[in-house]
Amino acid sequence: MKKIVFLFLFSVLFTVGMKAQVMLFHGPGQGPLKKIEELERVKLIEALNMDEQTTLKFFARRNEYRQKQVSLFQKSNELLNNLDKEINNGKSDNSEIKKFIKEYLEIEKKISSNKEDFIKSLKDILTTEQIGKYIVFERKFRDEIREVIFRERRKGKW
Numbered sequence: 001m002k003k004i005v006f007l008f009l010f011s012v013l014f015t016v017g018m019k020a021q022v023m024l025f026h027g028p029g030q031g032p033l034k035k036i037e038e039l040e041r042v043k044l045i046e047a048l049n050m051d052e053q054t055t056l057k058f059f060a061r062r063n064e065y066r067q068k069q070v071s072l073f074q075k076s077n078e079l080l081n082n083l084d085k086e087i088n089n090g091k092s093d094n095s096e097i098k099k100f101i102k103e104y105l106e107i108e109k110k111i112s113s114n115k116e117d118f119i120k121s122l123k124d125i126l127t128t129e130q131i132g133k134y135i136v137f138e139r140k141f142r143d144e145i146r147e148v149i150f151r152e153r154r155k156g157k158w
Helices: 002-026 030-048 052-088 094-124 128-155
Strands: none
Touching: 030 052, 030 128, 052 094, 094 128
């Protein structure tokens, strides 16, 4: 039981971070977010030193991956909302809660698997070094954006 609770809490924390990333690229108020996405694209092309052909293939595949991720995040969010309702309805049915937890963990596995499949699929487009740079870039860029948003919120601009 402790393992299930730990996995559930870990998954919730992981999902919250990933949902923030999804909202960053697909959420409301897409004007500024489109600019961020364009900036990311330019910086990514530069960081990976991709030619035009590679760039087209890479972003086509990346867009497919992101669409799948968004869909999975939406399903995950729906499950979390349903789980929350079930817990807070006052008549919690443990079997129903277990069902939601199981489904939620399955979706989290799919999210992780989708990311792994995407990265592995890059082998025919990018070199091993470029794939490594891409993985590092994603993390650094997300952290930079988070830091900028945090600073702007502290200044009261958001």
